[in-house]
Amino acid sequence: MSKNAETNGEQDSSKIWGAFSLVAALLAASVARKGLTATWKAAAGKEPPANPADPEVSLNEALLWAGLSGLLVGIARMLATRRAADYYARSVGKLPPGSQS
Template sequence: MADKGDMGWRVVAAGAAFAGGWVAKKAIAVAWKKGTGKEPPTNPESPDVALSEAIGWIVVMGIGVEVARLLATRAAARQWAKNSGTASQHLKTEV
């Protein structure tokens, strides 16, 4: 069973990843609308959406959300280590 510190880190990391992804989705949608002049596709799988637009949306959204989640989780990890004096076991790398 995970100890309290480990469970605390998991909650913090999940919250940071969720928040980072949510903010990225909103920001990417606004940028898409400004850049293309159209609303982002709500259903890229629909045949009514041009294939190039669907692929572009999925690529931009996928990369953007994952980068934001990574950055948010890394920022949370730095703050966790600063506050607790040690990094979570999940963050330590084997050399």
């Protein structure tokens, strides 16, 4: 196999992995956000703040929403990306590009 063909294969693999991991992360973030919104409604009895920067939203509520949503969405994205990397490795036989330590 020529060096050019190897480079093209690596580029294709990298593009596939990039798209695959992006979709996994976006789906996970969306599910986490929906779950957090439903939990907020059940616990607080009202909608979460649409814009935590709005001066009409209390500082405590804005900080709580920002902290919880950032934490949960970040964790969901990380877990989804790890799961996607595991699936990729089992399918292709090697870790995704850029995943090696």
